[in-house]
Amino acid sequence: xxxxxxxxxxxxxxxxxxxxxxxxxxxxxxxxxxxxxxxxxxxxxxxxxxxxxxxxxxxxxxxxxxxxxxxxxxxxxxxxxxxxxxxxxxxxxxxxxxxxxxxxxxxxxxxxxxxxxxxxxxxxxxxxxxxxxxxxxxxxxxxxxxxxxxxxxxxxxxxxxxxxxxxxxxxxxxxxxxxxxxxxxxxxxxxxxxxxxxxxxxxxxxxxxxxxxxxxxxxxxxxxxxxxxxxxxxxxxxxxxxxxxxxxxxxxxxxxxxxxxxxxxxxxxxxxx
Amino acid sequence: xxxxxxxxxxxxxxxxxxxxxxxxxxxxxxxxxxxxxxxxxxxxxxxxxxxxxxxxxxxxxxxxxxxxxxxxxxxxxxxxxxxxxxxxxxxxxxxxxxxxxxxxxxxxxxxxxxxxxxxxxxxxxxxxxxxxxxxxxxxxxxxxxxxxxxxxxxxxxxxxxxxxxxxxxxxxxxxxxxxxxxxxxxxxxxxxxxxxxxxxxxxxxxxxxxxxxxxxxxxxxxxxxxxxxxxxxxxxxxxxxxxxxxxxxxx
Numbered sequence: 001x002x003x004x005x006x007x008x009x010x011x012x013x014x015x016x017x018x019x020x021x022x023x024x025x026x027x028x029x030x031x032x033x034x035x036x037x038x039x040x041x042x043x044x045x046x047x048x049x050x051x052x053x054x055x056x057x058x059x060x061x062x063x064x065x066x067x068x069x070x071x072x073x074x075x076x077x078x079x080x081x082x083x084x085x086x087x088x089x090x091x092x093x094x095x096x097x098x099x100x101x102x103x104x105x106x107x108x109x110x111x112x113x114x115x116x117x118x119x120x121x122x123x124x125x126x127x128x129x130x131x132x133x134x135x136x137x138x139x140x141x142x143x144x145x146x147x148x149x150x151x152x153x154x155x156x157x158x159x160x161x162x163x164x165x166x167x168x169x170x171x172x173x174x175x176x177x178x179x180x181x182x183x184x185x186x187x188x189x190x191x192x193x194x195x196x197x198x199x200x201x202x203x204x205x206x207x208x209x210x211x212x213x214x215x216x217x218x219x220x221x222x223x224x225x226x227x228x229x230x231x232x233x234x235x236x237x238x239x240x241x242x243x244x245x246x247x248x249x250x251x252x253x254x255x256x257x258x259x260x261x262x263x264x265x266x267x268x269x270x271x272x273x
Numbered sequence: 274x275x276x277x278x279x280x281x282x283x284x285x286x287x288x289x290x291x292x293x294x295x296x297x298x299x300x301x302x303x304x305x306x307x308x309x310x311x312x313x314x315x316x317x318x319x320x321x322x323x324x325x326x327x328x329x330x331x332x333x334x335x336x337x338x339x340x341x342x343x344x345x346x347x348x349x350x351x352x353x354x355x356x357x358x359x360x361x362x363x364x365x366x367x368x369x370x371x372x373x374x375x376x377x378x379x380x381x382x383x384x385x386x387x388x389x390x391x392x393x394x395x396x397x398x399x400x401x402x403x404x405x406x407x408x409x410x411x412x413x414x415x416x417x418x419x420x421x422x423x424x425x426x427x428x429x430x431x432x433x434x435x436x437x438x439x440x441x442x443x444x445x446x447x448x449x450x451x452x453x454x455x456x457x458x459x460x461x462x463x464x465x466x467x468x469x470x471x472x473x474x475x476x477x478x479x480x481x482x483x484x485x486x487x488x489x490x491x492x493x494x495x496x497x498x499x500x501x502x503x504x505x506x507x508x509x510x511x512x513x514x515x516x517x518x519x520x521x522x523x524x
Contacts, residue, residue: 032360032364150373150379150382150383153365154373154376157365158357158358158359158373160354161354162373162376164350165373165374165376165427166347166376166377208364211364212364212366212407213364217364
């Protein structure tokens with residue numbers, strides 16, 4: 001395995017592990033609570049924050065963090081309170097966020113960053129500092145999920161009942177969206193908006209076909225995500241293709257195969273764990 | 274303590290937009306009550322429960338639950354919703370679902386005591402052997418019993434049940450009524466139904482609701498008022514024992 005000799009490859013593999021820990025945990029809730037579209041909206045709106053960062057001349061991620069937390073909370077509040085339909089609200093914020101990003105970058109004099117790299121990222125050019133940032137993000141998310149496991153589980157399952165038994169349902173929901181926002185922003189530069197959505201959605205969607213236990217679902221999503229990401233990296237190296245896009249295609253192919261396999265073998269009990 | 278008031282509603286009105294759902298409704302639930310709230314579809318029964326639970330705010334009037342605001346008092350209520358909004362494919366089994374009814378505070382894990390209460394509740398509704406079953410593999414009636422277990426596992430002081438007999442077969446209905454009667458020794462039981470036949474011989478008090486409160490009192494007096502509430506003649510026959518509304522006829 002000559003590819004592992006390169007430092008950038010080693011970093012990419014460490015990044016694959018760290019990214020998938022975040023995405024496996026947050027993605028499980030995204031999938032079981034059906035927040036995929038909301039997460040898509042938050043991810044794309046984060047682009048506005050990145051543009052703002054360039055415009056203000058600060059690190060784009062520094063500007064994108066408050067921006068996407070704000071858009072997450074806005075989407076959360078609109079979806080709970082307003083009579084505007086939830087998916088319309090998401091669509092508006094999704095589009096407006098991206099448009100703001102473009103305008104801000106237009107207004108910034110001098111070098112225009114490659115927007116394409118924010119859509120698809122580049123896992124092969126990750127500096128060491130980003131690995132530390134991802135490690136911190138993983139720690140925060142793991143801590144929140146362990147401390148408030150009961151609350152997240154109950155709110156994801158049945159919001160009304162959670163409210164009645166005294167769980168601050170809205171706060172838990174907003175914290176969940178903020179975790180999505182935080183994950184997205186930090187992962188954008190590394191893997192790109194599209195791959196973040198893919199990693200939040202596909203590993204958990206693959207695994208939930210085979211388990212009804214949420215803890216097993218989280219762990220298996222992380223492991224599945226890591227395996228597919230590393231395999232995708234290796235394939236992209238072999239075939240000389242874009243790494244992010246290759247990983248996404250591989251994720252989609254595995255999902256499709258698992259879906260068919262599940263249909264064909266669903267009569268076998270051992271297919272659940 | 275027996276006549277202690279658990280829930281007190283005064284002059285409650287509620288509108289969905291311009292449409293009045295409840296108008297000037299006042300009543301109270303006492304500690305030993307075993308009460309049925311009846312009325313036609315759209316009569317405001319579920320709205321009334323949701324107001325008691327603090328899920329809806331009335332447009333006028335006051336609600337006190339255990340002498341607190343409903344948002345605080347509702348922690349002592351066991352609630353069975355009429356409609357389920359959760360996803361049956363959600364990764365959760367019967368046990369994990371029922372233990373959510375034991376939730377008290379963040380960070381602390383569920384205790385052995387919580388586990389015991391859950392097993393008890395499952396035993397009570399006759400679903401103990403299904404505790405590891407995923408919720409998608411239950412029939413509608415079994416799911417209803419699991420929802421009842423979730424409400425009673427809380428060991429509440431008041432049970433609010435919205436259409437508890439929906440999707441339950443008549444044989445099970447009888448055993449569930451007997452279960453409620455047993456629970457009534459420890460807690461007030463209030464349930465909503467639009468099915469007049471479901472008012473059993475066990476009920477102490479009936480509350481007829483069709484936007485306004487038409488009757489509130491012992492079940493024997495409710496017949497004329499029922500007709501008024503439904504605004505059409507209501508025929509209630511005193512037939513078999515479990516479905517009898519009136520007292521036994523004297524020969």
